[in-house]
Amino acid sequence: MRSGAKVAIVGGVFAVVAGGVGYGGYNLWNGVTGGDSTVNTRSEAVPEKRSGPVTPEETTATAKDFLAAWAAGESDKAAQLTNDPVTAGPALLAYKEGAKVSKAVIVPGTPVGTKVPFTVKATVSHEGVSKELSYASELTVVRGTTTGRPLVRWLPAVLHPKLTAGATLRTGTAKVASVRAVDRNGVELTKEKYSSLGVIIDTLRQRYGAEAGGTTGVETWIESDAGTVADTTLLVLRKGRPGTIETTIDAGVQAAAEKAVKAYSQASVAAIEPSTGAIRAVANSPAEGFNAALEGAQAPGSTMKIVTAAMMMQQGVAMPGSTVKCPPTVQWDGYTFHNLEDFEINGGTLTDSFRRSCNTAFIKAITPLKAKGIHNTALGTTARDSFGIGLDWQVGVTAGDGSVPASESVETAASYIGQGKITMSALNVASLSATVKNGGFLQPYLVAKKYGDREFATAAPLSPGVAKGLRGMMNAAATNGTAAEAMAGVPSPKGAKTGSAEVGNQATSNSWFTGYSGDLAAAAVVQSGGHGGDAAGPVVARVLKAG
Structure with a gap:
């Protein structure tokens, strides 16, 4: 073995250090070949093609050979030990040359089946400065479909856990x-x-x-x-x-939001100041990766009844004190919609149906609108013109605008209770509450207009009667309805709305909750959290109390 690269046992496991400035391209194992092809660099006959599961011995040996070649800077050799050398080769070369890695220490851990975890200590050197980049990753050994050889399944994340297809590592200015x-x-x-x-x-x-x-x-x-x-x-x-x-973030509210979502494996929350539209907090669990609080696109469930109630008032269907029917079930185009546990309200008002989240009362609102020929579009019109949903929000970072498209048949009925094709993020739903509290839509934003010379989306203010009616219904839900338990202890003036959204074949519905207290509005969604007040409700309450 040449002196430019060293092989050692570190803590009982194999490690490779590529010495010198640069890797040197040393051949640590003569005759080691790979790749899912029939190429053979040895003079001997091609060995018999093996089949069946990869053995523990093959896993250990393949991982050792691959990591050694990678650590030695031999990108071609390492690539040939993967099942996709055409893709792996340039990626491994970029790791060495593009990322300016001058030395690498790679220490494999104990294999778990065909997976081998390992740690990397890479020395990055550029313009006379060197620093260490340390991280952990893993690889999986598979059997090549053509050669039958054990090979590393190539994924960009092998090189670094945050590396994805099409991305590359770079070092420079x-x-x-x-x-x-x-x-x-x-x-x-x-x-x-x-x-x-x-x-x-x-x-x-x-x-x-x-x-x-x-x-x-x-x-x-x-x-x-x-x-x-x-x-x-x-x-x-x-x-x-x-x-x-x-x-516009408030550090105190942000800290509360981050702590609140950590109670769940998948949850998001966003908080807005109604009087300005300023975003005070954005938090997700898990924290890294996709920013679901701003970019999520999911059915918002019964939180959508805020918009449906506004539409009913605007169209003259019902006012907060109007008597509305809330039967246990209702049919629409051959599909039966149910209330939770098929409850009913006899002789109740629209406010009663809102605070108890009666699905059937809001679906029955379609009938008078059908006579006007607007039942498939009225909800989307109200969402856009009064709540800004679907407009071009210039938040300052990537964020979704929400979507309430035109619908037909059963999807129309489902949309009135926040299902169907409707999609929103926690930020969008928080904006619903903020719009009610403020009496009109103000586009949420994270940085001032001066950054990027942006124009904010605008919508017509709610009429005083509609705004007052919505605040009254949301207050009823927060004090004597489905949101009361979660909102207990949240300072007044306050209002809220619960929601649960059924998603595909998901066994438990997503939990949604939105509310406001003083000059802060928030919304949260907890994946598979069940009823809105059970999971998302405490998240929102914690954020509102922090404001």
């Missing part, structure tokens, strides 16, 4: 200046303290770093394919001078 994001009071917002803001801070830097007036540094980052998402910084070799970006 950062493309944009670093930023220092601060909350409404000047408190610094860091990814380490507010993990749900990590993606947002990266996006703010990508979009507005130049405007913030900072200088660039030297970094290692994950560059997405065609710049479709913000680059993810992995290591800072030399800091630039950060510019400051003021956000």
Whole structure:
């Protein structure tokens, strides 16, 4: 073995260190070949093709060979030990040359079946500066379909757990200046303290770093394919001078939101100041990855009855004190809709049906609108013109606008109770409550208009009668309805609406809840959380109390 690369046993496991500046391209195992092909670099006869599950011995040996070749900087050899050498080769080469990794120590852990975990300590060197990038990943050994050889199943995440298809690792002068994001009071917002803001801070830097007036540094980052998402910084070799970006986040409310969603494996919450539209908190569990609180697109369940009730008042179907029917079930185009446990309300008002979340009362509202020929479109019109749903929201970071499309037949009935084709995020639903509290829609935003020279979406204000009626119904739900338990202890003036949304073949419905207290409105969704007041309700209440 040549002296440029060293093989050692570290803590009872195999490790490889590629020595010197650069990898050196040393051949650690003569004759080791791979790839899902029939190529054989040896002079001996091609061995008999094996079949069946990969054995533990094959798993250990294949992982050892692959990690050794990778650590030695032999990208071609490492690629040939995968089931997709054509894709793996350039990715492994980019790790060495594009990411400027001058040395790598890779330590495999104990295999679990055909999976082998490992840790990487990579030394990144650029412009006279070197720093260590440490992380953990794993690989899986599979049997090649053509050769029968045990091979590493190629995935970009083998190189780094945050690496996805089409993305690559890069080291160099950062493309944009670093930023220092601060909350409404000047408190610094860091990814380490507010993990749900990590993606947002990266996006703010990508979009507005130049405007913030900072200088660039030297970094290692994950560059997405065609710049479709913000680059993810992995290591800072030399800091630039950060510019400051003021956000609307309230650090105290954000901390409460992050803590609240951690109680669930999948949950999102967003909070808005009704009087301004300023976003005070955005939190997700899990914190990293897809920002569901802003970009989610799910059926909002009975929280949609806020919009349906507004539509009923605007169209003269019913007012809060009007008597409406709430039977246990109702049919629409051959489909039977039920109330929870088939409850009914005899002689009740629209407010009673709202506070108890009666599905049938809101579906029966379709009948008078059908005579006008607007039953398939009226809900979407109200959502857009009065609540801003579906308009082009310029939040400052990536966010969905919500969707209430025209519908027909059974989907129309389902849409009136927040099912069908309707999709919203926690931010969209929080905006429903904010619009009610404020008496009109103000587009939510995370950074001021000056960043990116943006124009905010606008909608007509609610009429005084409709706004007052909605606030009264939401207050009834919060004090003497389905939301009362969750909202107990939340300061007045307050209002709320519960929701649960059935999704596909999901055994338990998603839990939705939205409400306001004083000048703060919030909404949360908990995947498979069941009734709105049970899971999402406590999340929203905790956020409102923090405001």
